[in-house]
Amino acid sequence: MKTYTYAALFEPKQQSDGYVVSFADVPEAITEGDTLGEARSMAADALGIALLTYLQLDRALPTAQATGIPITPDAEVAAKIAVIETFRASGISQSELARRLGKNEKEVRRLLDADHRSKISSLNEALSVMGQRLVIGLAAAE
Structure with missing residues (x-):
C-alpha cells in the first residue's frame, strides 16, 4: 500500500512562540504555526502543495526516508x-x-x-x- 506520509521536524521558533516545520525528504515544504496544532495543520497543507508541485513539474515524488513526526496531506x-x-x-x-x-x-x-x-x-x-x-x-x- 502506498501512502503520502513524510516525517516532519518541529522546531521551536527562535524569536516568538510557535514552531517551524520542515521535511528532510521534501525540502520545498516548510511552514510554521503559533501552536503545535496549527503547525501540524499548516504542515499537512505545505506537504500537499509541495507534492502536487512535484507532479506539476513532472518530477517523481521523493522517497520517504527521514524520521520524525509523520504528516500526511488531507x-x-x-x-x-x-x-x-x-x-x-x-x-x-x-x-x-x-x-x-x-x-x-x-x-x-x-x-x-x-x-x-x-x-x-x-x-x-x-x-x-x-x-x-x-x-x-x-x-x-x-
Whole structure:
C-alpha cells in the first residue's frame, strides 16, 4: 500500500512562540504555526502543495526516508496525488480514461489538474477504473 506520509521536524521558533516545520525528504515544504496544532495543520497543507508541485513539474515524488513526526496531506489532496501518479503510470490517454469513466475529456482534465479541487468520490472512481483502490485510514492525533 502506498501512502503520502513524510516525517516532519518541529522546531521551536527562535524569536516568538510557535514552531517551524520542515521535511528532510521534501525540502520545498516548510511552514510554521503559533501552536503545535496549527503547525501540524499548516504542515499537512505545505506537504500537499509541495507534492502536487512535484507532479506539476513532472518530477517523481521523493522517497520517504527521514524520521520524525509523520504528516500526511488531507485526504482529498492525497487522493488527487494518487490519481495523477496512477494515471501517469498507466500509460493510457486522457481520452481512454474519459471513456472508462463515462465522462467527457474536460472533466478528466480537471481530475488530473493539480490546481483543481475534485470530489473524493470522483477521484476514487478514477482510481478504480485504473485498477487501484483508495484506502482511507484512521490514526490517533498526536
